[in-house]
Amino acid sequence: MNNPKKIWKNARKIIPGGNGLLSKRPDRYSPDNWPTYYKSSNGVFVTDLKGKKYMDMAEMGMGTCVLGYANKYVDNIVKRNISNGVNSTLNSVEEFDLAKKILKFDKFADQVKFTRAGGEAMALAIRVARAETKKEKILFSGYHGWHDWYLAANILDKTNLNKHLLVGLDPLGVPKNLINTSVGFEYNNSSELKKISKRNVAAIVIEGCRYSYPNKEFIKTINDVCKKNNICLIIDEITSGWRIEPGGVYKKLKIKPDIVVYGKALGNGYAIAAVVGKKKYLSNAEESFMSSTAWTERVGFAAASGLIDFFVKNKVHNHINSLGKKVLYGWEKIANKYGIKLTTSKIPHLCTFFLHYKNNESLYTYFTNEMLRKNILASNRIYLSFSHKDVHIKKYLNECDKIFKEMKRKIDKGYNFKSFKSRYEGFKRLTK
Numbered sequence: 442m443n444n445p446k447k448i449w450k451n452a453r454k455i456i457p458g459g460n461g462l463l464s465k466r467p468d469r470y471s472p473d474n475w476p477t478y479y480k481s482s483n484g485v486f487v488t489d490l491k492g493k494k495y496m497d498m499a500e501m502g503m504g505t506c507v508l509g510y511a512n513k514y515v516d517n518i519v520k521r522n523i524s525n526g527v528n529s530t531l532n533s534v535e536e537f538d539l540a541k542k543i544l545k546f547d548k549f550a551d552q553v554k555f556t557r558a559g560g561e562a563m564a565l566a567i568r569v570a571r572a573e574t575k576k577e578k579i580l581f582s583g584y585h586g587w588h589d590w591y592l593a594a595n596i597l598d599k600t601n602l603n604k605h606l607l608v609g610l611d612p613l614g615v616p617k618n619l620i621n622t623s624v625g626f627e628y629n630n631s632s633e634l635k636k637i638s639k640r641n642v643a644a645i646v647i648e649g650c651r652y653s654y655p656n657k658e659f660i661k662t663i664n665d666v667c668k669k670n671n672i673c674l675i676i677d678e679i680t681s682g683w684r685i686e687p688g689g690v691y692k693k694l695k696i697k698p699d700i701v702v703y704g705k706a707l708g709n710g711y712a713i714a715a716v717v718g719k720k721k722y723l724s725n726a727e728e729s730f731m732s733s734t735a736w737t738e739r740v741g742f743a744a745a746s747g748l749i750d751f752f753v754k755n756k757v758h759n760h761i762n763s764l765g766k767k768v769l770y771g772w773e774k775i776a777n778k779y780g781i782k783l784t785t786s787k788i789p790h791l792c793t794f795f796l797h798y799k800n801n802e803s804l805y806t807y808f809t810n811e812m813l814r815k816n817i818l819a820s821n822r823i824y825l826s827f828s829h830k831d832v833h834i835k836k837y838l839n840e841c842d843k844i845f846k847e848m849k850r851k852i853d854k855g856y857n858f859k860s861f862k863s864r865y866e867g868f869k870r871l872t873k
């Protein structure tokens with residue numbers, strides 16, 4: 442069976458939501474046309490079930506494959522580990538080796554605890570922060586996963602999390618007693634943060650960055666407020682880490698964390714996440730019960746170790762920075778040429794463009810549909826990788842030019858962009 446629409450329809454009957462990750466649902470790109478399932482991936486290419494090969498100018502495994510798909514260096518290390526047995530009654534020494542390696546890059550930290558997924562790593566970080574400070578309230582900005590501590594922010598009002606990446610997150614099933622235990626604040630808003638940083642706060646959590654860097658005043662406020670009130674500062678680098686810098690972007694920004702959390706790129710597609718922090722906090726993972734069988738499987742440690750070596754040796758962040766600048770400049774140049782209302786994120790490692798029209802979602806879907814015709818996976822965001830080269834960027838921007846030109850012509854003619862189903866980026870329960 443290689444009909445993706447049929448498989449997806451049937452998958453939704455036996456897997457709630459159709460799969461395990463919201464971001465891989467076809468309705469987030471183009472419900473009618475997205476290929477949805479893949480057979481193989483290599484470098485910057487993904488082959489779908491029908492054998493059609495696409496250049497990935499979209500998510501690169503949702504930001505995991507920072508070196509590109511099927512990176513030989515990492516995969517060979519993993520293969521060696523597989524042939525020696527990925528699990529046993531005894532521990533794998535790769536866990537210890539990886540902890541030592543990571544601590545070389547995070548000088549502020551003394552200890553590391555590994556998990557597999559980013560969300561559970563964040564839950565662990567929150568637990569140790571609460572355990573150490575003996576306080577409960579969490580102040581956060583950004584997206585941090587699906588766990589109760591985070592969704593608690595939407596108990597009072599289901600729209601509270603709308604400003605933090607994902608719209609419509611329903612806290613159904615989260616105990617009502619958690620009301621007011623997590624409160625969101627606006628990124629880069631120092632005065633709001635000062636106002637809400639009271640003594641009962643256990644942790645302040647921010648993403649390293651997403652669409653823009655934190656400003657100097659905001660960084661100073663966070664550093665000061667945490668120090669003054671004995672608040673644990675947690676930097677969620679699950680998306681920004683091992684992409685912008687070797688380790689976390691917090692170093693470049695001079696943020697002074699107590700805990701940093703990595704995931705995604707750390708394993709180049711293999712499941713591994715790390716909570717890295719000061720002993721004062723991390724040692725609570727020994728007092729409070731945190732333990733999982735899957736956390737000790739060997740492949741994740743081996744992959745992360747390989748990723749770190751390759752990343753540092755090849756200065757992967759510099760490569761991505763230089764290509765990202767070309768993409769951002771290219772989008773802006775094309776938009777100016779045709780008079781399209783478009784702005785871009787300011788971080789080359791996390792390139793995103795934003796359209797400013799009433800029917801934005803239809804326009805993004807149109808863009809995706811047209812790119813699919815050219816065998817390119819695309820939305821308004823690109824996670825570039827070490828496997829992307831100038832030739833890919835050139836081809837992509839060349840197609841962007843043609844698509845934006847035609848899109849503007851259609852906008853000017855009053856075309857309604859309703860001949861296809863529009864994407865929906867937020868969370869909604871899928872209807873039959």
Ligand SMILES: Cc1ncc(COP(=O)(O)O)c(C=O)c1O
Pocket residue numbers: 558559560561563583584585586587648677678679680704705
């Ligand atoms: C900043 C950030 N935190 C946490 C998470 C959750 O990580 P995971 O999906 O691996 O559970 C994500 C995932 O997109 C993320 O981007």
